[in-house]
Amino acid sequence: MPLLKDGKVVDDIWAFLEDGHELSPGGCIVVSLGRFMSEHDQLLARNQSIGVRLLNSDDPALLAPHLDRLHLIEVQFPKYTDGRALSQAQLLRRRLGYKGEIRATGQVLRDQLRLMIRCGIDAMAIAEADAEGVYAASASEFSEFYQPAADTSESIFVKRQKLRQSRAAE
Secondary structure, eight states: OOEETTTTTEEOOOOOOOSSSSOOOOSSEEEEHHHHHHHHHHHHTOOOOOOEEEEESSGGGGGGGGGOOOSSSEEESSSSTTOHHHHHHHIIIIIIOOOOEEEEEEOOOGGHHHHHHTTOOOOOOOOOHHHHHHHHHHTTOSSSSSSOOOOOOOOOHHHHHHHHHHHHOO
8 A cells, every 4th residue: 555745655664562462672673652651661661763553443642752752553444423532632632742653544545635734644655557647637626624633724713813914904
């Protein structure tokens, strides 16, 4: 499955390590939140890149004390109607100040890409043959947004208020 980052297909250097499997001596690994919480000292002592996979029911705030040491957090989209991963990404970016990569996995669809970006997701595993084309098309589908998000786009309401203020000042 292609991995998109900044609109381009990139190589995925990360490997998910199932619970119960022995740690490899090197490489970039992703573990479940449960495993990370129970083995974080050992995992962080490896001096290797560590990532955590969140399920939709997981609380991202549990990672707060460790965010500066995590390089990747995966959020899951088990089906297209489940948007809890968007809320997790918003929490990680806006409230907890996470600066690393947030990756969307699972059922990632074209019509969700722009919203994922706005919520702070910066990489997506997407099952599309022309992943870059799908990304480019989704980026231009909406020019205005109603709600604020983790990105720096102003909402239509803020833009309207600024326009009214500039007209009133004339």
